Amino acid sequence: MKLHVTFDKVPITRMIVIRFIMVKLQSSYNVKLGIPTLNTLGEVVSTIYLAMKFLCDEMQVIALKEDQKKTCKCYKESLK
Secondary structure (H helix, E strand, O other), rough: OEEEEEEOOOOOOEEEEEEOOOOOOOOOOOOOOHHHHHHHHHHHEOOOOOEEEEEOOOOOOOOOEEEHHHHHHHHHHOOO
């Protein structure tokens, strides 16, 4: 299934088409972005800082970050 996905840090956005494969399994993740998506975005990922950066269409940097404490709590909840 292909869907238009918008990545944003308002007011800067970038929309790309991503091909999704749906599977039914227990996971702490909602979505896993594959190498083709990462390459399309041209993003830089830091797993240590739970962040990713990429350029929008206007050549500005979009930086998406997640709270490490919230992520840890969510992961522990998913293991129960």
